[in-house]
Amino acid sequence: MNVAIDIFTIVAISAGAVFFMAGTVGLLRFPDSFTRLHALTKADNLGLGLIVLGLLPQASGLLGALKLVAVWVLVQLAGATVAQLIAHALRRKGPPT
Amino acid sequence: MSVIQALDIGLALLVLAVAGWTIAAREAFASVVGYVAYGLLLSLVWVRLFAVDVALTEAAIGSGVTGVLLISAVVRLRKTEAPAAAERPGVVLRALAAALCTVVAAALAAVVLLMPDPGATLAPEAGQHLGELGVGNPITAVLIAYRSFDTMLEKVVLILAVIGVWSLASDGNWGGVAGPRRGARPEGALAFLAQLLPPLGIVVAIHIVWVGANEPGGAFQGGAILAAMALIVLMARLTEAPEIRRRWLRLALIAGPAVFLVVGIAGFAIPGSFLAYPAGWAKPLILLIEAFMTLSIAATLPMLVIGPPDRPPS
Known part of the structure; x- marks a missing residue:
């Protein structure tokens, strides 16, 4: 049982790391600020979600697990808000180049 | 070398690289963004040194509050940025600044390297x-x-x-x-x-x-x-x-x-x-x-x- 849980953790965290990698590649390779923003926020939210999912079975009790989920929710909230703010600022500056 | 050691060395190199980039950045805004990233990396270093209290303070004050403060300073200084960049200090001034920085860095390095091991506690x-x-x-x-x-x-x-x-x-x-x-x-x-x-x-x-x-x-x-x-x-x-x-x-x-x-x-x-x-x-x-x-x-x-x-x- 323990081995199965550890394998689940490793798989989920590795998948999360792949999403982070994909987001970073998108940030470096995409042509304009809007698509770069898209790559970063979407991939990071999913990536962090998978990492938190992988860490949940390793958490010390229910409180630790809830804290992990709270971290994920707060990062999502902050990430989504900041993405909106940056996109707004970009729109005010003019059409994407 | 264990994985943890490799990660620690990677983290240390990353902190140094971001610090160098923050100093080398030409634009004030880019420099501030570098400084905020530097502060967050530094708080990870504090966590690795088992100083979680310091890490919390570094993340909140070092990169959080100071970051906001510096960004508003950059916005206010935007008008003066181009003329300030056009002024280049003379050779003598730059040489003196380099000498002063070298002396300070050497003194700090000496203090760290000459610390007794195990240190007084x-x-x-x-x-x-x-x-x-x-x-x-x-x-x-x-x-x-x-x-x-x-x-x-x-x-x-x-x-x-x-x-x-x-x-x-x-x-x-x-x-x-x-x-x-x-x-x-x-x-x-x-x-x-x-x-x-x-x-x-x-x-x-x-x-x-x-x-x-x-x-x-x-x-x-x-x-x-x-x-x-x-x-x-x-x-x-x-x-x-x-x-x-x-x-x-x-x-x-x-x-x-x-x-x-x-x-x-x-x-x-x-x-x-x-x-x-x-x-x-x-x-x-x-x-x-x-x-x-x-x-x-x-x-x-x-x-x-x-x-x-x-x-x-x-």
């Missing part, structure tokens, strides 16, 4: 008396009990900093609403976050102050979170900053050091020396001081960030 003594104080976190014990004089003076320095910022206001604006005049329309997404986050943030801040007695956390970290909540609400323009002539604001600013001082002077009367806590009363007194210090820090940091008033009081 007071950690066992710090851990010995935790029971008498009623706290389990030795860092809190150092801050509020063993070296409480330093902590009190730090808070006084914060008030002096606020006075320094306020004194930049022109005579006509003295007593007015703190901070620069802002546009009227709040930004939708930010306003939503500013309505959603503060209830959560206040609970987290109180939790962090409370667990500070036994685990990483404390008045400074909790106060910084409260200050961040106040700043989000101000930035989203949900409300105006208070007028700096308000009595409640000034009381909130001085409450922490004032309570600290009163407890300290009471120490003369009961146990017999300044800032000494009477036996059995240490824990409640520490909690009292921490509560008022949290309030003062939560009031001081936003006042430092938003700056002096630029319109007269109504």
